[in-house]
Amino acid sequence: MLKKFLEKNKLNAFWVSSEENIFYILFSASKGKEELITKDSKILFTKNKTFIFANPLEIISLKKYLVIKKAEILSLEKKTLKAIINKEKIKKIGFEKNHLTVWQLENLQKIWGKKIILKGYFEVIEEIRTQKKIMEINKIKSSANLTDKVLQTSLPFIKEGISEKKLALILQNIGQEKGAQKAFDFIVAFGKNSACPHHLPSFKKLTKNEAILIDLGFKKNQYLSDLSRSFFLGSPSQEWLKIFQLVIKAQKKAIKTIKIKQNCNESFKKVKKVFTSQRKGKYFSHALGHGLGLCIHEKPHISPRSKEVFEKNMVFSLEPGIYLPQKFGIRIEDIFALTHQGLRQLSQFPKNIENMILN
Numbered sequence: 001m002l003k004k005f006l007e008k009n010k011l012n013a014f015w016v017s018s019e020e021n022i023f024y025i026l027f028s029a030s031k032g033k034e035e036l037i038t039k040d041s042k043i044l045f046t047k048n049k050t051f052i053f054a055n056p057l058e059i060i061s062l063k064k065y066l067v068i069k070k071a072e073i074l075s076l077e078k079k080t081l082k083a084i085i086n087k088e089k090i091k092k093i094g095f096e097k098n099h100l101t102v103w104q105l106e107n108l109q110k111i112w113g114k115k116i117i118l119k120g121y122f123e124v125i126e127e128i129r130t131q132k133k134i135m136e137i138n139k140i141k142s143s144a145n146l147t148d149k150v151l152q153t154s155l156p157f158i159k160e161g162i163s164e165k166k167l168a169l170i171l172q173n174i175g176q177e178k179g180a181q182k183a184f185d186f187i188v189a190f191g192k193n194s195a196c197p198h199h200l201p202s203f204k205k206l207t208k209n210e211a212i213l214i215d216l217g218f219k220k221n222q223y224l225s226d227l228s229r230s231f232f233l234g235s236p237s238q239e240w241l242k243i244f245q246l247v248i249k250a251q252k253k254a255i256k257t258i259k260i261k262q263n264c265n266e267s268f269k270k271v272k273k274v275f276t277s278q279r280k281g282k283y284f285s286h287a288l289g290h291g292l293g294l295c296i297h298e299k300p301h302i303s304p305r306s307k308e309v310f311e312k313n314m315v316f317s318l319e320p321g322i323y324l325p326q327k328f329g330i331r332i333e334d335i336f337a338l339t340h341q342g343l344r345q346l347s348q349f350p351k352n353i354e355n356m357i358l359n
Helices: 003-008 019-027 056-065 078-087 102-112 124-129 134-157 164-177 191-195 238-257 264-276
Strands: 013-016 042-046 050-054 071-075 092-096 117-121 187-190 210-216 218-220 227-233 289-291 298-302 315-318 321-324 328-331 334-339 342-345
Touching (some): 003 013, 013 019, 019 042, 019 124, 050 056, 050 078, 056 071, 078 102, 092 102, 092 124, 134 164, 134 218, 134 227, 164 187, 191 321, 210 328, 227 238
Antiparallel strands (some): 013 042, 042 050, 289 315, 321 328
16 A cells, blocks of 8 residues: 555655544555554554554454454564564654644654664655445445434424524434434524524524524544535525525536546636626635545545545435625535446435425
């Protein structure tokens, strides 16, 4: 996985400390025992061997279930860390600079000695994680399906008088009852609050003839989901109906045009054009979407400044939205996997207008 990276950068080893990246490396070789992977684990890659450092109490289980070739499982102790460096004659080590604190870096330098060169690199494993394995796509779909069910189960609670905070808590509790944790702080916004794309739930109560924006997601088997829907309690205005259809049209445009090797910023521009054609471009104030998997925000970034391109088996959200100040906001977000046949939608909650109007 990292051998070419080591050779290209003239490194003897690479130190992995990110919990998500360690999970990614070990899970695919853990015979389904992902619960063995803990925050305490660390990995040191060399050109010929992988050293896994773990809590001494977990070493027996790791040795039983991990099947990584040429791997050695050791206790996470200072003397062990130092001994491996000396034994393997390591002089230069790369590390994840976006996951290591200054204190942790200084501590490693102290353990290994001043003669060891430590050099930081940005998102090395994350780059590998962008193209998902089939097993990962299935897990994200499972998480998305659970999120669909949670939102569906919550609909009877969306009535006059319920507060944004209360509905957010209900959504969280339903998910927990289904064995999942929330992936991020949910967005629940009523009325004018829905015009704020990242509104935090308040004590505002829902009244008749108000717009509703819900953005939620859950973590199941370590993989995350993200879903947004816009509802209306009562009889929507013609303006709300028109904007809703425009947002749906924008998402359909993205679905139809995204292809492997296409620039991510091109997709954003095409969707923005849908909005500007109706003089609503300035009300689309965020990225079109983002990758997700073990983290809620991963590559690719589908924004006007993105220099990334779409690749096979990337998983990402598409979430166009229009936010009219002091009126309402509408966002529709789904998760997709990119295949040679086009986009495969993983989230399945309805988005036809009949299902969005609540009584």
